[in-house]
Amino acid sequence: MKISSVEAIPLAVPYRRPFAFASGTVTAADHVLVRITTDDGLVGVGEAPPRPYTYGETASSVVAAVRDLFAPVLVGADPFARERIRADLHRTVANNAAKGAVDTALWDVVGQACGQPVHVLLGHAADDVRAAHMIGLGTPREMVADAVEMRDDHGVEAFKVKVGRELGVDLAAVRALRAELGDAVELYADANRGWDADTAIVAARRLADHGVTMLEEPNPADDVLGRRRIVRASPIPVVGDESTITLGGVARSLLDGDSESISVKVARTGFTDSAKIVGLCEGLGVSAMIGNQIDGMVNTVASVALGCGLAALARHPVEVTNFLLMSDDVLAEPPVITDGRIAARQAPGLGATIDPDKLAHYRTDT
Ligand code: MUC
Ligand code: MG
Structure with missing residues (x-):
């Protein structure tokens, strides 16, 4: 072939x-x-x-x-x-x-x-995974409404909260989310490099007080000593995402002490390099979890295949909800999240059939 x-x-x-x-x-x-x-x-x-x-x-x-x-x-x-x-x-x-x-x-x-479906080719660790929802920046009221919709409509119980603004505003949002969602849900945070090291150290401690379990990309990882200071001072693990986008970059970040956990995304490393990164993390005793690149439906299906394929990823909630922000997409059958879980597709390959009419409608090159 x-x-x-x-x-x-x-x-x-x-x-x-x-x-x-x-x-x-x-x-x-x-x-x-x-x-x-x-x-x-x-x-x-x-x-x-x-x-x-x-x-x-x-x-x-x-x-x-x-x-x-x-x-x-x-x-x-x-x-x-x-x-x-x-x-x-x-x-x-x-x-x-x-x-x-x-x-x-x-x-x-x-x-x-x-x-064979891709998750079976990868190793068939699971048939489905827990779903995590990424909450975008907004007022505390907007962020709570977003989370409540996900919980009530899809049973989601794990949330990545965007932070990285003025700390008081972010803490108000996290407090409001915890008050509304209760202690049982998992909250973790992603600052997308929005803070300097001093702010991030204070933030990590305050976020931990609200039961936030991890802090992704608190500052630019290029601020090398600042990032290491955060990792040493933070009571919760610092997660690498945009600073850990290649196999070698992940190795360097972990060995240099710039991150302690890794967000893996099919959008940037597909299946081949994602699997290599996960193997590296497993060997080093570091957790890896599947992040969302604000993906559409095809990458959502692919992320679930990756999560169900590899045991080290199947343990963690997978960020899969962002396609719901889109008014539509080109996939014939949208992904379904029920009771906080999403299942791998059983069709050979990805099982991602494209709707030709939708593709004709949304493509911009004709
Ligand atoms: C994330 O986890 O950071 C935001 C920017 C980007 O590249 O990915 C998203 C989500
Ligand atoms: Mg991130």
Whole structure:
């Protein structure tokens, strides 16, 4: 079997409301659908959500990277040769979301060729996982309303709270969330580098007082000594996300003492490098969990496959709810979150069938 074509299709799907965090805001899903077709007619898909504030990519740069750099090495290749393809892709630096989408689409093809769902190919640790919801920045009242909707409509009991603003405002939101949701729900926080080290140290202690269990990216990890000071002083683990986006970057961050736990995202490391990162974390006795790149439905399905595939990830709630912010998407069957859980798809590959009418409607390149 050989890859016969690789497409990168830009989409624009409006959001029901904007999603804000300390390093940016999204108002529409300007994602890129990567579609890999083989000579025997299999079609795999992956999704690249461009995040310029995190990886420096835009929808146009993702399309150009896939079309001009990756398609020429992919066409004619055997999709099973994922390690060779990985080496070819990594001759280009960065372009993380573009690479993640290509790798996701490759695993979709391989799963279909084997007649097995991706989570089974990865190791079939679980059939479903707990769902976590990421609460965007807003007033305490707005943030509580968002969490309550998720709890009441989908049974979600784990929440990542965006922080990184003036500390009093963030603490008011966390206090309000704890008061409304009770002690049993899990709250963890993500500052997206919004604080300096001194503020982050105070924040970590105050957040811990409210039962917040982890603090993601409190400050820019490039403030090297500041970050290490936070890690030493914080009563809760510091999680690497945008500072730990490659296998080597994760190794350096953990060994240098810049983070103590790792957020893994299919949007930037697909399945191949995500699995390598998780193995590294397991070997070092460090927890890894699946984060959300403000993903659409394809990456949501892929994140669940990854979480159900690997035991070290299946233990933690998986951030899967952000697609609900979108008014629609191109997937024929939207993901379903029930009683706080989401199940892996049983169809071969990702089981992510694209609705041709929706694709025609939302693509921006025609
Ligand atoms: C997250 O966990 O940080 C916000 C920006 C980004 O690149 O990802 C999101 C979520
Ligand atoms: Mg994060």
